[in-house]
Amino acid sequence: xxxxxxxxxxxxxxxxxxxxxxxxxxxxxxxxxxxxxxxxxxxxxxxxxxxxxxxxxxxxxxxxxxxxxxxxxxxxxxxxxxxxxxxxxxxxxxxxxxxxxxxxxxxxxxxxxxxxxxxxxxxxxxxxxxxxxxxxxxxxxxxxxxxxxxxxxxxxxxxxxxxxxxxxxxxxxxxxxxxxxxxxxxxxxxxx
Amino acid sequence: xxxxxxxxxxxxxxxxxxxxxxxxxxxxxxxxxxxxxxxxxxxxxxxxxxxxxxxxxxxxxxxxxxxxxxx
Numbered sequence: 048x049x050x051x052x053x054x055x056x057x058x059x060x061x062x063x064x065x066x067x068x069x070x071x072x073x074x075x076x077x078x079x080x081x082x083x084x085x086x087x088x089x090x091x092x093x094x095x096x097x098x099x100x101x102x103x104x105x106x107x108x109x110x111x112x113x114x115x116x117x118x119x120x121x122x123x124x125x126x127x128x129x130x131x132x133x134x135x136x137x138x139x140x141x142x143x144x145x146x147x148x149x150x151x152x153x154x155x156x157x158x159x160x161x162x163x164x165x166x167x168x169x170x171x172x173x174x175x176x177x178x179x180x181x182x183x184x185x186x187x188x189x190x191x192x193x194x195x196x197x198x199x200x201x202x203x204x205x206x207x208x209x210x211x212x213x214x215x216x217x218x219x220x221x222x223x224x225x226x227x228x229x230x231x232x233x234x235x236x237x238x239x
Numbered sequence: 240x241x242x243x244x245x246x247x248x249x250x251x252x253x254x255x256x257x258x259x260x261x262x263x264x265x266x267x268x269x270x271x272x273x274x275x276x277x278x279x280x281x282x283x284x285x286x287x288x289x290x291x292x293x294x295x296x297x298x299x300x301x302x303x304x305x306x307x308x309x310x
Contacts, residue, residue, distance in 0.1 A: 092273035161262065166270035167286050168277060237282055 065140075072147045090238065093159045094169040097152055098230040104148035105224040111140050112217040119213065120204035127207060172233045180226025187218045244310045250279040252297045252304065259297075267296040 078086060087096045115137040125131035156164060165173075191214070195202060205214070253259045261279075265272045268289060277283040278293070285293065294301045 090273060090276065092271045094271075095273075161265060161272055163265065163269060163271050166274050167289055168274045168283055169271070237277060 069143060069147070072151075075151065091234065092169060093155070093161070093164050094173065095231060095234045096155055098227045098234075100148065100151050100155065101227040102224065102231065104144050104151075105220060105227065107144050108141055109217070109220050109224055111137060111144070112213070112220055116205075116210065116213050116217060119207075119210045127209060129209065172230060172237070176226050176229035176233060179229040180222045183225040184218055184222030187221060191218070242309055243307055244281075245284040246281060246306045246308055247278065247293075248304055249275070249293060249297070252299060253279075264293070264296055268292040 075086075087099060091099070115133065118133065119126045122131060122133055125133070128134075195206075199206075205211070249264075253261070253264055261275045262272050265275045268275075269292065270289065274283065278285060290301060290305055294304045297304060
């Protein structure tokens with residue numbers, strides 16, 4: 048599912064692997080609904096719990112994105128079409144992950160007995176983390192520009208409009224992932 | 240200026256009232272319980288508005304709850 052069409056190192060990564068993954072995510076959602084204190088640190092505020100969930104789903108999206116973009120040059124002429132079998136598979140997986148993320152986040156919000164989801168301390172932490180995410184996104188874009196300027200021949204197979212567009216989308220995903228990791232780190236540091 | 244810090248008496252004042260748990264104080268002030276924990280551990284300096292809310296919830300004046308003194 049992540050690194051090839053059917054298998055990787057003896058692990059099924061095709062349809063069966065997908066079913067197992069999504070079943071595991073569903074079980075996780077059920078577990079969160081019943082025992083949120085088991086799934087997260089007991090001293091984690093609601094915003095930190097949401098950040099943990101975001102990291103899990105964004106990591107999965109980032110892995111899918113990486114596999115998709117790396118494989119795009121091998122698609123030939125299909126890589127220049129918005130809708131091709133590979134892009135449809137990728138879009139389906141991402142949409143399923145986004146739905147799963149929304150479900151788990153909603154379950155978590157419903158289980159929040161304190162009532163307050165975000166307070167001023169959470170907002171300060173998220174503001175700082177947002178700067179980290181934006182900074183990393185900017186850094187990745189600058190690195191991409193440098194790579195394009197210094198190694199145009201090596202990157203030629205990827206210099207096609209839809210591949211570049213998908214790569215830019217992926218950078219946004221990585222920036223958001225970094226933002227959520229930064230949120231977790233800041234909460235952990237605040238407790239140290 | 241760098242040697243000064245906001246100190247507070249939230250934990251002591253809260254414990255003077257047995258019914259005032261961290262969760263109850265959080266509810267009264269509209270923040271999470273974890274923020275009350277951070278405040279009591281003096282790991283977080285509240286906004287002026289939250290400081291007033293805390294003082295009101297504890298039935299004290301702002302100057303009784305918070306001080307600005309040497310670390």
